[in-house]
Amino acid sequence: MKKLRFAYLKDYLSELIGITWREIKTIFTDSGVLLILIIAGVGYPLLYSTVYLNESVDEIPVGIIDECGTSYSRGFASKIDATREVSLTSCINMEEAIGKMKKREIHGIVVIPKDFSKDIQTGKQTTVSLYVNMATFFIYKNIALACNYVMLAENKNISLRRLSADGLTEQEALQAAEPLRNKMTILFNEGNGFASFFVPGVLVLIIHQLLFLGIGMVSGTRREENAIHKVIQEGPHKKVQRYIWGQGFAYFLIYLIIGSYILILVPRLFGLPHYASAWDIYRLLVPFLLATIFFSQTCTVFIRNRETGMVMFLFFSVILLFLSGLTWPVSSFPAFWKWFSYIFPGTFGVQGYIKINCMASDFSVIMPEFFALWAQAIIYFITACFSYRYINKA
């Protein structure tokens, strides 16, 4: 009895390795699949990291119209100019400034009113106008931030000066001007960098999408050639399950390597956040890869041709980016889209990866994502069985 079981196991394994080996050979001999799975897998992370290489947006050109023209207003302007984010160019009037804005020579306009100094001297409130265009989010955000910062600092200075003039000591003036001190601290992505915010999530989605499109292409080709049932039935046991394991294992092995490169090496190469240890990343990567692979295998049922997968699901990369909660916060998702997002392994993959790698969380923090990915892996394995059985019959 024992001997028989051993023979079965040996048989099973050799068959499994056979399927895996054949799948790997297919991947490396098919130029289209090679391009998507391997070359894009290596190249895309580099490309995306290079696009956002400069991280922050500094010295944005902003026009200044100083209608006041006193030494005080010039001092205020030079403080805005001195911020990291903004670099001022002076404009004579609104017409010139708008002209420059239309040519995109400047991205915002600061107008210091005529009575700026006089109002402050006489204790009236004065309003500086800021015109910005929200067409590029990051520019808008940084200009507004810089101007607000200068305004608050200047307000504090003015209060201190006035109080000192009233005869208060420095300490008393400080107490009166700022009875509560506020300290704003950024936790995680302290440098406020765009790449550090955006690229890590994209890296996870790259894995998700390349695997999905790659598997879709291979399976689509087989279906087109009517070869899928042949591949499944070649073994003596004609088991769909074995085929799913064998095929999945090939992608798993390849993407264990490419995934380590994308999630561990690339962030270190480009100075993106990399708080998580390699061990933690593998603990997340394994269920993520399994869930993604089985998910892709399940979706094979919709892909009848080699190329249809790409035509049908390419646009979905953009949707997945939003569903992952990276840009639009999950707390503002309508319930339907929140549940919809749970269908895709990418959602949990992105969340888990950002939490451990960018927010320095302990692995215990991402247990919900971890279990969700395992649950997906199990569910999608079962659905993949149904899916292949259906294809096999058809």
Place this chain on the structure above:
Amino acid sequence: MLRCILNVLLREKDIMSSRPIYLYGTILVLAFCAIFFVSLMYQGLPQRVPVGVVDQDNSYLSRTAIKQMEALQGIEISHRYGSHHDARLAMQRGEIYGFIEFPEDLYKNTVNGLRPTVPVYYTEAYMIPGTLAYKCFYQLANVLNAGVRRTTMRAKGVPEADIMPQLQPITIDTHSICNPWTSYAIYLISIIWPGILSLCIIVMTVFTIGFELKNKTTPDLLEKAGGSIVNALVGKLLPYFLIYMLLGLSFVAFAYKVFGFPLLGPAWVMAINITLLILASHAVGLFLIGLFPVLRDALSAASLYSILALSMCGMTYPVEMMIGPMQGFAQIFPLRQYYLIYVKWAMLNSGIRDCWVNMLGMCVFLFLPFLILRRLKDAMVNLNYPTK
């Protein structure tokens, strides 16, 4: 000639009705995206971003502050935590995007003039909600400070009218041009939907021609077109062009007329803009399939290229701040020109004077197919490329 184009058109009608993918790649995807983005971001800007409070003071001052926080529209106190550690952990779990701490003896120290610190923490790992939380906290910090100062000033008998100028001598009035509500939805949908439209056009153009090459049906196509490749391509792509035009123009009509996304320039510019985008995307698709007359290669190239356009158009991260080679690279995407025409002419009403370069840039794409016309015809006649 017209007869030939008509023949091809009729032939294409049969092809399009034979498989669902043609309907899917044209109308369904774009309708889905429109519904998705509008329903996801109907709030405009995320409302009630969840934030936390750590109140170790539990005084009149801290409770007033919490009440004031509850009144802010941008944030919502979703949890209260006992310690900094708990709040930080909640942030890592993604429950909150920022939190404020009221340290012990806050009220006592304030009254005694010790100027205690009220620390605020927010995250930029999620940039949009993090920044919103920051904005609200800053507002709150100023309100709190002003509240304490106002009480002192009133006690000293400063006239009410003089208090505000004392508290805030300089204010900034921010005018967000063409988006007065700073709506994230308007900003995003204006570019992302046309981006997906362009992506669909490039991929479908490659697919529809490549699929004929693959199935070796191109000789039949050429025969129906009277042997002219131009007739064949015009007849073949015309139905797609018309469908995409219909979708594109409805988008423009809905966005700028029905929903009223603000523009300083005329709305017809956007109609021209989207027409140019559609034409340029068809041209790029044709160029790619001509360059690689093998469906799978052209489609892989088209996918890798078209998905990049959304990053390279400069809507989130400005192209001007990218490294030199990337700035050049950005020019090879029609969406980049679309974006610039939108910002310059439609948004800021620059007129043609500041925009002609971008219009010309769009037209350059239209010449791309002429470079590969011969190559494509050879491939169609001789079928001398691999089909798998």
